[in-house]
Every structure is written in C-alpha cells, then in structure tokens.
Amino acid sequence: MREGLVNFRGIKEGIYICIKEGEFQQIKRELEKKLVESIDFFGGANLLGIKGENITEDEIDELLEMIRTKFKLHISEDGLPSHLDEKPYKGIYEGMTKFINSTIRSGQVIEYDGNIVIIGDVNPGALIKAKGNIIILGTLRGVAHAGIDGNYKAIVAAYDLQPTQLRIANIIGRQPDGDIITSGLPEVAKIYDGEVLIEPYLPRK
Structure with missing residues (x-):
C-alpha cells in the first residue's frame, strides 16, 4: 500500500495501524478508504491496535469505534486474541x-x-x-x-x-x-x- 498518514505494520502477532501526524478528519478518511480497499485481507487478520504520533486517546477511540461498527473488525490490543478483546474491565484506566x-x-x-x-x-x-x-x-x-x-x-x-x-x-x-x-x-x-x-x-x- 502507498505511504500516507495511515499505514499498516505487520509483526508476528498481527498488524498494527500506524498513524502519522496530520489533520484528524483526513486521517479518518484515509483509514476508511484503505480498509474498504483491503477488507477481505483484514477480515482474517489479527488487528493489534492503533499507534500514532500526536494523536489523542479520544481520536484513537473514535477510529476504533469506526473499525468495529462500520467494518465489524475486532481490535486485539496488546496482542490478545480477538475473543479476549472485549473482556469485562478491559480498558479501565486509573484517573480521578x-x-x-x-x-x-x-x-x-x-x-x-x-x-x-x-x-x-x-x-x-x-x-x-x-x-x-x-x-x-x-x-x-x-x-x-x-x-x-x-x-x-x-x-x-x-x-x-x-x-x-x-x-x-x-x-x-x-x-x-x-x-x-x-x-x-x-x-x-x-x-x-x-x-x-x-x-x-x-x-x-
């Protein structure tokens, strides 16, 4: 795939979505376009999560939600198998x-x-x-x-x-x-x- 704001990096456990610094709506459009073009491939892949420079947690959450709801793909963050991705209390973070x-x-x-x-x-x-x-x-x-x-x-x-x-x-x-x-x-x-x-x-x- 051509280099852009959104690229995919494969490791042994699966594939990370890598986001370069840029305007968020452009990033979102590019990610959506690349997923549409490669949906058959990603349907059988183990998606490990999103990594990016200067991208906020809220923006990552928005991209993950689009991937899950529009493309029906599971994100197995931290290398977990897909069937463990949505366990209770996954995603609780310390805070106020x-x-x-x-x-x-x-x-x-x-x-x-x-x-x-x-x-x-x-x-x-x-x-x-x-x-x-x-x-x-x-x-x-x-x-x-x-x-x-x-x-x-x-x-x-x-x-x-x-x-x-x-x-x-x-x-x-x-x-x-x-x-x-x-x-x-x-x-x-x-x-x-x-x-x-x-x-x-x-x-x-």
Missing part, C-alpha cells in the same frame, strides 16, 4: 475518582469529570453521570450515564444492575423484555459492536 459512601436517593444528581465509585445503592429517580466509569457497590435502580464526553471504553458495573436507564457515551442500553432476571453475580455494562452489553463479571483465576 470520586468515592461516595452513601445511598443515592431519588432526585439526587451526581456528576464528575472522572470515575465515580458509590458504596451503596442508587435508588430510582437518582442520576449518576461520569466522564469515566461508574462503579456501584450495591444495586443500581436509577439512571447511569458513563463516558458522557464520548468515551466508548467507559463501563458501568454494579453488584445488581436494574437501571431505569443505562447509557455509555451516546449509546443507550435497551430495556430487557419481561422481568429482569438477576445473575446473582456483579454485572458489567460495556459497549460491544455498537450496543450496550450487560454480562456477569467473572474474575479471572
């Missing part, structure tokens, strides 16, 4: 975290620029909003919106997930049909293939 040691009652609004950890329940009518992740050491029955600035890697986790509404970035989780059946395990909500997926959190042994 607000800890709240109380139950959040109806009408209360909690908002923070980083992660929020609530040691207690979130009652119906309460709203939790975070730019990062939302972790509830109790039952979530209110509204939770993680990744409010467009962070698709954000997650919502709780001992018992029964939200009135659950949202990550701009994607709203669909309410299940019928009664909610709890798993008896802590649960994690994350984005997978453009949808909010809720699954039990099973710690790795």
